[in-house]
Amino acid sequence: MADHLISGRRALDTRRPGSQGAGGPAVARGGRLARLAALPAADATGLVAACVVSGAVGKPLACTVYATAVISILAAGGQHRLRICLRASDQAGQILAAAALPLPVLLAWLPERRLLVLGICSAGLVLGCRVAATAALRAVHRRGLLAEPAVVVGAGTFGAYVAELMETHQELGLWPAGFVDDGPPRRDLPVPTLGTLSELAEVVQAHGIGRVIVCFSSNCRDEDMVALLRASSPLGADVCVAPRLYELGMAVPRGSLDEIWGVPLIPLRRRPRVRLAAKRAFDLFVGLVLGIAVTPVVLALAVAVRLRSGPPVLFRQDRVTGEGRVAQVVKLRTLEVHGDPDTRWEVPGELCRPLGRWLRATHLDELPQLANVVRGDMSLVGPRPERPYFAQRFRHEVPRYADRTRMPAGLTGWAQVHGLTGDTSLAERVRFDNYYIEYWSPWLDAVILARTAAGVVRAALPSRPARARAPRAPRRSRGRTAPTVTVRAWP
Known part of the structure; x- marks a missing residue:
């Protein structure tokens, strides 16, 4: 296994020196923290601007309570999750709901008309700041900065296609560090094979992987993949699974999905402390x-x-x-x-x-x-x-x-x-x-x-036994005898 990791590290360092090889995992972690702080910072900026524009800045306590509540609602709803597809419009509904929910609490400080203006300004300015933040991140990613190393689970045709999309579209902020799969290493892949499926946790830790993209793998059963992914979850990497029938629409909110250039991904939940x-x-x-x-x-x-x-x-x-x-x-x-x-x-x-x-x-x-x-x-x-x-x-x-x-x-x-x-x-x-x-x-x-x-x-509570009803005699009509009904037992 050590030979796999050493050879993968050498290939990793020679591919893109500005991303991982120059600074190692510490640079990757620093870039990840910078990208994680982008959306909360954009939300805070938009909320401060909304308080100023709406005239609520004269009530600093009300503004503080409101901004804290909005940011907390967005964070609890997963809207600060580090997404691959930086499209702010997918979160418009959640931003509108987060801006509206805390408004009734502010009735003790602000009149209703000003609250309405504050809610509208907050939703619009938070969305606008997010659009600006995501546009800035995409521009930085196109220059090869703040890119996050990712590993693709499954070195088949679909996995190779996903790795090629990550290399081609640098604005996504991902670059494929390598593959993880069983079987003999393939020589026609765009990036090297870093290890086997059982070595996924070691690969993630050794290479500072921030994303694990799970594609189809004919060499591993789904039930075995569950155990491998659960073993890797404490390492801090975000795991996204490509559905097998990814070309069909799923009844999942767009804000909960992610994608790599038209290929939808389902992020797996994490258990933060x-x-x-x-x-x-x-x-x-x-x-x-x-x-x-x-x-x-x-x-x-x-x-x-x-x-x-x-x-x-x-x-x-x-x-x-x-x-x-x-x-x-x-x-x-x-x-x-x-x-x-x-x-x-x-x-x-x-x-x-x-x-x-x-x-x-x-x-x-x-x-x-x-x-x-x-x-x-x-x-x-x-x-x-x-x-x-x-x-x-x-x-x-x-x-x-x-x-x-x-x-x-x-x-x-x-x-x-x-x-x-x-x-x-x-x-x-x-x-x-x-x-x-x-x-x-x-x-x-x-x-x-x-x-x-x-x-x-x-x-x-004591259960009441059901009273058995006596069978009622068949009703007879005047002057006529009721027809006899034969009940056939089920064979």
Whole structure:
């Protein structure tokens, strides 16, 4: 593998000295930071100009609150993402929405007419500043400056075509550093092969790659590609996937797509530390509030467990709560004490009394785990924590099981609200857990918590058995006998 990386580095240095070879990865990182700051700087400039033009500059607090809110909305919506196709018109709708949403908050400082002028000026000037910033970036890219090294996954005909487009259209700000693919290296490619697919993470780190363009590869299955891309995600490179049927229109907002000279790309989501910090802050706040609110309920249930089953009231067990993390979680005891709670999968019926069965059905036995959430051992929402014995076993037996540890374990989860608890399909649980990790958002957490609360209420309420209705006699019309209807059983 070292020979691949060294030969790729030599080819990289001789291709375009002004981009990577002259300064190494440090220059590439500096250029990336400069391009990342272009759109936020353009937005801030447009908002300052809008406050001046609209006459709202006399209220500095209102202008500060408004500008901060607009920039935060744009950042949360992914509008500060470093795009390949620098076309500001694709973000016009998001800019208009971001300029309008914070306006009601300013009613305490500004009259309605001035707010309307401020919103219109903000949307127009932010869009205009973005047009100017993207035009400047394209001009800089045409001179060979601030270009970002990219690696193409898949050295087939389509991958070679994409690499040729990057070389031809320098205004995109990408230059192909090389290919990553299995099989013997091809000599008819415009750039060298830097390594195999299993070496993707090493190639990205060694060459300071900023973009990974995933094209079709006949040498790698899609399920294997998923594992490779997930392993490379912590390295900081943006990953874009070219859809197989890229010539067909997709029901995806244009602001969420990217493209290389007419070839659409789907950017993959990243998990920045800011989102994890926001999730932790949400867990801490909601965990404290819920912990205080349910304390009387937990105390009453603890007394009931003590009276019905005797001591101990609480059950403590080590669980895997993240990558390389094991924590002791706390639950109300629902089973009789037995010798192998850490290695037994199925729960024998004779070990569970009626109170324990009710607690397990309603999941109220897990309320003490709010203490684990507040301490940071777990999250409110996430993949369910598993015992170390089974976690190690399933890691080798169930595909993608190890990927669940990318997110902290949770008190409830996307799989749980779909009924995937207890002795259900592990493959389906893993699929739902990884879906949650890939598409996590604060709104999804709120939905899962609401569905969990509704499920607990439904399970706690006594179910009413449906009353069986007696069959009614056939109606007879006056003077006539109702015809006999023959019902044929399904064969």
